[in-house]
Amino acid sequence: MKKILSSKLIWVVVAVLAFSIILAGCGQENRVTLKVYNWGEYMDKSVIDDFEKEYGIRVIYTTYATNEDMYVSMKHGGSNYDVAFPSDYMISRMINEDMLHKIDISNIPNYKYIDDTFKNLPFDPDNEYSVPYMWGTLGIVYNKTMVDDPVEGWDILWNEKYSKQILMLDSQRDSIGLTLQMLGYSMNSRNIDELEKAKEKLMEQKSLVLAYVGDEVKDKMVGGEAALAVVWSGDAVAMKWENPDLEYVLPKEGGNLWFDSAVIPKTSQHKEEAELFINYLCETEIALRNTEYIGYSTPHTEAMKMLDEELLSDSTAYPSDEEIADSEVFEDLSDTLDVYNRIWTEIKAK
Amino acid sequence: MKKSWVAYPYVVWMIMFIVVPLILIIFYGTVRTTPQGMEFTLEHFKRFFEPLYIMVLVRSLYLAFICTIVCLLLGYPVSMILASKEYRDKKILIFLMVIPMWMNFLLRTYAxxxxxxxxxxxxxxxxxxxxxxMDLLYNQWAVVLGMVYNFLPFMVLPIYSVLIKIDKSIIEAAEDLGANSRTVFRKVIFPLSLPGVVSGITMVFMPAVTTFVISRLLGGGQFLLIGNLIEExxxxxxxxxxGSALSIIMMILILFSMAIMSRYEKENEGGGLL
Structure with a gap:
């Protein structure tokens, strides 16, 4: 009996070992592997191939749809990404929670090309943790053939004339934020009364909304499936290329101004290679390629000079200082986040 | 003795991918972190009983119920036709029924x-x-359509496999005794096919009630189902x-309905044979 028992045990042990060897085998390779975690459709893939060829580093590229997705998979998911591209408020949250490595700027010589306006921003006042990648605004894109009212402010999204022709973003900070701003409050409100009012407004709007979407918004607007949509400016640029009937408006209330920057999470085991990658992204030619590919606005001075005149003069991508004077930047609201979560669930569950 | 050794890899597999995750879910569902550390709590389960979440559950059950009914109404005649004398040798039809299932479910929904x-x-x-x-997309019916489309084979196949095994001589006996075709169906074929119907219902209802991709894509994020809630x-x-507490509640519900179904199935099997 004893013998049988011990041989059973051996089998179990062997099986478990075999499993762990198989699992561990996935990570075993001589080349360094860099895990890059980025927004969907946010980089020219050939840039990654070129980086791999030039430095002999393997890149595993995965994407996410919202800052919250990225945060949760980093915080709880046991992931070990080396480079990610969170936005402003998420960067300050990650700094506060000690989730980011300090970036050694001396390893990123190309940092000198980054325009000074994108340095020393409130979420990273000493430029220790982040290197700007792209920036833009949040506004409204509309189809000129379908909307005959002037599109000026967020309130057009509540116009019953466009019932079932409005696409909202499935992103709680953006959707609640724009409602707060329309009501005359700050996009970063922590005030429960104000948030409650925003919730009522969004509830009211739900019957007019065609769908709460993510990246599909581009296809839907280009294909003329909806009249109005809340989008990020860079997406609007790309949409306008494909459908000239579309126009982007930064709402008169100010809209939202945002910055996506490259960061190195604490879980990274290849900090130097990650810095190499970030530096590579800041090379003029590479920054230009990415900017031209995705349509977002670059903070890179040299790449900007080489951009098409037409794009540079387009205020969708490069609004003037006056235009963004009233725009708000999101702040980290970790302490009120459960209120935001709750409101967003209530709206979507209605 | 030797034979049972072969099962050990599966035991290991099940421990790693079923038992351990289950324990983790129960752990997360019943624990909360306080500044002092972890403590046992049932607050997550209590929270589920807020009207907001009950409403989400009711909507999931409602849509899954409609989907199951539609699948049954569409699937039963299809199975009858496939199992009928004229078609039973034409395996190509069953093949065509199964082919879409080989393609990724997400792709089909995107289509x-x-x-x-x-x-x-x-x-x-x-x-x-x-x-x-017409506005076909982004409403409840688009969600139901997506569910029916994706889960219909799960209704057809079990019913078909039961129907095809029915002893033809029983049907002939009924006909010899003067039953018309409607009576034969009502008194013989349908009761004998009930086990297939029950497993079809189970196999359609379960994935339908827990789906989140279909409601997300075809419902445009407006029809929050329990699966979407857990995902978020x-x-x-x-x-x-x-999230873990919701998953546990979902599992209990599924186990519960499976228990009812299997009891029903047994009762009718006995009845059918009489």
Whole structure:
């Protein structure tokens, strides 16, 4: 009996070992592997191939749809990404929670090309943790053939004339934020009364909304499936290329101004290679390629000079200082986040 | 003795991928972190009984129920036809039924996304014959359509496999005794096929009640189902405790309905044989 028992045990042990060897085998390779975690459709893939060829580093590229997705998979998911591209408020949250490595700027010589306006921003006042990648605004894109009212402010999204022709973003900070701003409050409100009012407004709007979407918004607007949509400016640029009937408006209330920057999470085991990658992204030619590919606005001075005149003069991508004077930047609201979560669930569950 | 050794890899597999995750879910669902450390709590389960979440559950059950009924109404005749004398040798038909299942479920759902669009193929055809375009996408019926489309084979196949095994001599006996075709169906075929119907219902209802991709894509994020809620809690807001509690509640519901179903199945098997 004893013998049988011990041989059973051996089998179990062997099986478990075999499993762990198989699992561990996935990570075993001589080349360094860099895990890059980025927004969907946010980089020219050939840039990654070129980086791999030039430095002999393997890149595993995965994407996410919202800052919250990225945060949760980093915080709880046991992931070990080396480079990610969170936005402003998420960067300050990650700094506060000690989730980011300090970036050694001396390893990123190309940092000198980054325009000074994108340095020393409130979420990273000493430029220790982040290197700007792209920036833009949040506004409204509309189809000129379908909307005959002037599109000026967020309130057009509540116009019953466009019932079932409005696409909202499935992103709680953006959707609640724009409602707060329309009501005359700050996009970063922590005030429960104000948030409650925003919730009522969004509830009211739900019957007019065609769908709460993510990246599909581009296809839907280009294909003329909806009249109005809340989008990020860079997406609007790309949409306008494909459908000239579309126009982007930064709402008169100010809209939202945002910055996506490259960061190195604490879980990274290849900090130097990650810095190499970030530096590579800041090379003029590479920054230009990415900017031209995705349509977002670059903070890179040299790449900007080489951009098409037409794009540079387009205020969708490069609004003037006056235009963004009233725009708000999101702040980290970790302490009120459960209120935001709750409101967003209530709206979507209605 | 030797034979049972072969089962050990599976035991290990099950421990790693079923038992351990289950324990983790129960752990997360019943624990909360306080500044002092972890403590046992049932607050996540209590939270589920707020009207907001009950409403989400009711909507999931409602849509899954409609989907199951539609699948049954569509699937039973199809199974009858496939199992009938004229077609039972034409394996190609069953093959055609199964082929879509080989393609990724997500791709099939995405395909509906473009088919149902305002300027999509279906609406183009509708306007071609002179009818006004319709809003096909982003409503409850689009979600139900997606569910029915994806889960219909799970209804057809079990019913078909039961129907094809029915002893023809029983049907002939009924006919010899003067039963017309309607009576034969009502008194013989249908009761004998009930086990297939029950497993079909189970196999359609379970995935339908827990789906989140279909409601997300075809419902445009407006029809929050319990699956979507669990997804958001885990992936967006990071509230694993409540998400785990919801998953446990879902599992209990499924086990519960399976228990009812299997009891029903047994009773009828006995009845059918009489």
């Amino acid at each position: 509906w996304l473009t088919l149902l669009e305002k300027n999509g193929i279906i609406n183009t055809l509708i306007s071609f014959i002179g009818l006004p375009k 809690l885990f992936l967006k807001s990071g509230e694993w405790g409540f």
